[in-house]
Amino acid sequence: MDLAMSTAFQPMTVGEIIDAMIKTPNPFYWKAFDGSTAGSPEAKYTVNINSPEGLSYIVTNPGDVGLARAFVTEGLTVEGEHLAHPYGIFDSLRDLYAQFQKPDFSTMAKILRSLGSMGAIQVQPVPEVERSSWIERKLRSGLSRHTKERDAEVISDHYDVGNDFYELFLGEAMTYTCAYYPEEDASLDEAQENKYRLVFDKLNLKPGDTHLDVGCGWGGMVRYAARQGVKSLGVTLSREQADWAQAKIEEEGLGDLAEVRFLDYRDVTETGFDGISAIGLLEHIGVDNYKDFFNFMHDKLHEGGVMLNHCITYPDNHKTAKGTFIDRYIFPDGELTGSGTITKSMQDIGFEVVHTESLRFDYMRTLRDWCENLKGNWDRAVQLVGLPTAKLWGMYMAGSEWGFEHNVVNLYQFVGIKLDDEGGRAGLPERRWWNDSVF
Incomplete structure (x- = not known):
């Protein structure tokens, strides 16, 4: 029996x-x-x-x-x-x-x-929302982590869910990275504009300079730099982002100074940039690839050029665990570490890291505002992407908001200078040259 x-x-x-x-x-x-x-x-x-x-x-x-x-x-x-x-x-x-x-x-x-x-x-x-992304990719033969082909698939899987969907919660800024709130009650769009202002100022860019934004998203940083008279190039592995960004550039009449390409940053051929920004890209690179990444950026700058790296970190210097909710459902192949590991990686290849700072509570506020925007557009979100995907985004953004508030994760900006052969800064000031302009 x-x-x-x-x-x-x-x-x-x-x-x-x-x-x-x-x-x-x-x-x-x-x-x-x-x-x-x-x-x-x-x-x-x-x-x-x-x-x-x-x-x-x-x-x-x-x-x-x-x-x-x-x-x-x-x-x-x-x-x-x-x-x-x-x-x-x-x-x-x-x-x-x-x-x-x-x-x-x-x-x-x-x-x-x-x-x-x-x-x-x-x-x-396996739930449909998982089977179509994670399992299928894992079973695909020959694609090791962080090859160009696999990185393109991972980025497309997350960001090509539809520009219409992202517009529901990112706001007018169409920016999917931590904002910088000039006042506690500032709007999301004001805070995103202030973030671009901060990055631009930290890069010490001036009219006529050249700028590269790797992992540029929908081109917000590129368009901001162009509006200040800087020639700015952005690259992204999301086709939908690139198409949206290039259309926005033309709409704003910035075509002479701004360009966004559907391109792996490793395929950028231009060099001699005055400033490079990486805003929310390092999370996708993989800790074992930091040396190659920062070497590439260092080589793309002229002497005295500045790189700003803006990324999510852990509060200490361990690596991310695999198989968790975020890794499986939201950012496959994503990997975090602590700010000390990132600072060391930049220094090891020659950057003089002149400044690091935590924007942890700004990301908490950013995620709060994204969630409230999604809440206000919930029926439309479900119509666009279906209930399972909409639920996932609500859960992961609210959980991330909680995580930043409780120091489960952090957000750091790092400012590094490419020195000349004598250790000089090629005319850059000795002390901080930007204005925080924040409460």
């Missing part, structure tokens, strides 16, 4: 399974499709487990990936927060991850038999 069907076996309820996997106090109240519950009804948030499939994702991969799979497939829903800005749940999620426990062997066997009795103990299909 099949043991799973034995009359002596009493399947566990979903609530009992949750209780076996999460130590008390459980930070959520759980309600399940079989009518059972777990945790306290007094918990701030209620989690609904809507299907055996959703339960299976949680049991077989406890943590952020399993919860995300259940979330995007509607196997799990949370009461009490808007899907576009579920910021409040992340305090409870932090507590939940600390409370996960591995059941003993006999309990785990009973859990699996109980899943079997529900028809859930099988290989669950």
Whole structure:
């Protein structure tokens, strides 16, 4: 007789399974499709487990990936927060991850038999939003991490979800990187313009100079530099970004000074730039490739030229873990490290790093504003990209907002100078030459 069907076996309820996997106090109240519950009804948030499939994702991969799979497939829903800005749940999620426990062997066997009795103990299909990006790419033969071909696929997978979708939450600035708020109550567009002003000033650019922006997105930095009389070239691996940016350049009458190309930065042939900006690119490079990246940028500058690197970091100098929610669903092949590692990498190839600073709370505010914009345009977002993708963006942006507030991640800018053969700065000032102009 099949043991799973034995009359002596009493399947566990979903609530009992949750209780076996999460130590008390459980930070959520759980309600399940079989009518059972777990945790306290007094918990701030209620989690609904809507299907055996959703339960299976949680049991077989406890943590952020399993919860995300259940979330995007509607196997799990949370009461009490808007899907576009579920910021409040992340305090409870932090507590939940600390409370996960591995059941003993006999309990785990009973859990699996109980899943079997529900028809859930099988290989669950990978959610469509994941299968089309991560799994397919992983199975593609011959593409090592950070080859030109694979980098192009990864960037396209994230950024080519549709310009119309990004316009819903990025605002008029159409800028997908940390803003710099001149005042706490400044608008998102004001803060993005102030960020471009800060980068431009740190690069010490003047009318007639030349500028390269690698990983330029929709060309906001390029157009800002051109409006100041600087000849600016931007490159991006997203075709949709490049087409949008070039059309905007023509619309604003900046074609004589500004250009955005659909191009890998490694294929830029021009050299002798006065300034180079990399705003939100290093996260895609890979720590093992920093030496080659910064060498390339160093070679593209003339003596006395300045590079500004603006990127997300960890608060210390360890590498990112793989297989997490962000790596699997949002930025495949992304990798972070600490600001010390980045400073060392720039110094090791010859940059004099004259300034570093954290903009952590500015990114917290930026993400807050993006989430609120997405919330205000939620129905249109779901119409454009579908509910699973819209939910993912809301979850990852709200989670990132929480992460910046709590120093799980940080955002740094680094200013490096290419010195001449005698160690001189070719006329650059000895001390800081830019104005912060921030509260």
